[in-house]
Amino acid sequence: MKKLLHIIATPRGEESNTLQVSRVFLEGFRAAHLDWEVEALDLSTTALPDLTAMRVDGKYVLLGGGELAGDTKTAWTEILAHIDRFLAADAYLVSTPMWNFGIPYMLKHYLDVIMQPRYLFRYTATGPEGLVTNRPMTVITSRGGSYSEGPAKAADFQEPYLRFAFGFVGIQDVTFIHAEPMAMGEELRAKALAGAKEKARAAAARR
Numbered sequence: 754m755k756k757l758l759h760i761i762a763t764p765r766g767e768e769s770n771t772l773q774v775s776r777v778f779l780e781g782f783r784a785a786h787l788d789w790e791v792e793a794l795d796l797s798t799t800a801l802p803d804l805t806a807m808r809v810d811g812k813y814v815l816l817g818g819g820e821l822a823g824d825t826k827t828a829w830t831e832i833l834a835h836i837d838r839f840l841a842a843d844a845y846l847v848s849t850p851m852w853n854f855g856i857p858y859m860l861k862h863y864l865d866v867i868m869q870p871r872y873l874f875r876y877t878a879t880g881p882e883g884l885v886t887n888r889p890m891t892v893i894t895s896r897g898g899s900y901s902e903g904p905a906k907a908a909d910f911q912e913p914y915l916r917f918a919f920g921f922v923g924i925q926d927v928t929f930i931h932a933e934p935m936a937m938g939e940e941l942r943a944k945a946l947a948g949a950k951e952k953a954r955a956a957a958a959r960r
């Protein structure tokens with residue numbers, strides 16, 4: 754059975770603007786992909802492993818072409834479990850608000866855990882190569898302000914960062930849906946949510 758991994762980076766549950774849009778995406782996705790399962794990974798309630806000196810050492814061992822061994826290997830158990838879970842998916846949905854012009858720390862922590870050489874990317878004679886291929890991703894965001902056009906676009910470190918980071922590991926087919934602005938009055942919020950839900954409904958059938 755194919756799997757969509759839903760990576761959630763907001764702690765706001767039922768109150769979440771982002772998840773309101775994601776729920777519409779998931780409804781459409783489930784209807785269009787009856788043979789797929791959807792697995793949720795809520796980063797706001799998941800205790801991710803800290804990147805201690807020993808765990809970071811493991812990254813350099815792998816970067817140098819070596820094998821994990823001994824205490825380092827043991828320390829990597831949780832990292833490898835997260836990598837396995839990420840790589841077991843056939844498609845991804847990421848639900849993330851903008852926090853301080855970028856991504857919430859829990860999503861950055863997750864990326865620091867899973868983006869490991871040998872597993873998600875490798876270096877070749879011609880440069881880095883992403884190893885996560887043929888897996889589409891949809892990223893649903895919400896923001897207090899608006900960043901999709903005008904001078905504020907330069908302050909969007911969320912979409913460009915995620916595009917580059919996931920692109921680096923091979924995920925090139927990424928669709929962004931932004932619900933914005935959420936904090937400029939109820940009228941604009943309702944209009945933005947309705948627009949984003951419409952895009953989410955359309956994207957769900959295509960993914």
Ligand SMILES: Cc1cc2nc3c(=O)[nH]c(=O)nc-3n(C[C@H](O)[C@H](O)[C@H](O)COP(=O)(O)O)c2cc1C
Nearest residue numbers: 763769770771850851852853854895896897898935
């Ligand atoms: C810690 C924090 C930082 C935020 N930083 C920004 C920001 O830089 N720009 C912005 O437009 N909105 C910012 N917001 C507002 C959220 O992006 C907005 O309310 C979003 O809809 C929250 O999504 P959620 O309801 O799914 O958690 C921030 C909110 C929080 C809690």
